[in-house]
Amino acid sequence: xxxxxxxxxxxxxxxxxxxxxxxxxxxxxxxxxxxxxxxxxxxxxxxxxxxxxxxxxxxxxxxxxxxxxxxxxxxxxxxxxxxxxxxxxxxxxxxxxxxxxxxxxxxxxxxxxxxxxxxxxxxxxxxxxxxxxxxxxxxxxxxxxxxxxxxxxxxxxxxxxxxxxxxxxx
Numbered sequence: 413x414x415x416x417x418x419x420x421x422x423x424x425x426x427x428x429x430x431x432x433x434x435x436x437x438x439x440x441x442x443x444x445x446x447x448x449x450x451x452x453x454x455x456x457x458x459x460x461x462x463x464x465x466x467x468x469x470x471x472x473x474x475x476x477x478x479x480x481x482x483x484x485x486x487x488x489x490x491x492x493x494x495x496x497x498x499x500x501x502x503x504x505x506x507x508x509x510x511x512x513x514x515x516x517x518x519x520x521x522x523x524x525x526x527x528x529x530x531x532x533x534x535x536x537x538x539x540x541x542x543x544x545x546x547x548x549x550x551x552x553x554x555x556x557x558x559x560x561x562x563x564x565x566x567x568x569x570x571x572x573x574x575x576x577x578x579x580x581x582x
Contacts, residue, residue: 504572
């Protein structure tokens with residue numbers, strides 16, 4: 413069975429999700445994972461589905477992008493099956509005055525110890541910048557990461573908090 417990664421971006425409007433989901437359902441594509449959001453008036457979705465070929469999905473999504481308001485891309489991906497997380501789940505929150513490099517510096521701290529960002533959202537509200545990230549950290553690395561994040565946050569003039577995810581809630 414074909415596995416596809418599909419992205420759709422464009423100016424937000426009601427019905428984008430329904431339009432894309434209907435096209436994929438008509439093709440027999442099973443939507444397995446997705447993330448969708450509105451960013452400053454733009455809508456972005458990333459989907460993983462199984463079913464049709466990339467060419468079939470591109471052709472079917474083409475009419476949605478024909479007016480130039482949406483861009484849809486389709487890429488075949490090799491499924492590697494479900495991979496159990498090898499790290500411990502944490503949530504990183506960062507907030508403070510907006511400035512260049514907050515995401516770069518804080519995610520570098522995670523990457524340097526082998527941490528993996530599994531979800532990340534940012535929001536700018538006035539001059540306040542907020543980052544919320546779900547991360548998997550190598551077992552036993554949280555204290556080291558928290559210390560380095562504290563130093564990095566101080567250099568940036570922001571606050572950073574790292575807390576374990578309550579896996580009973582997942």
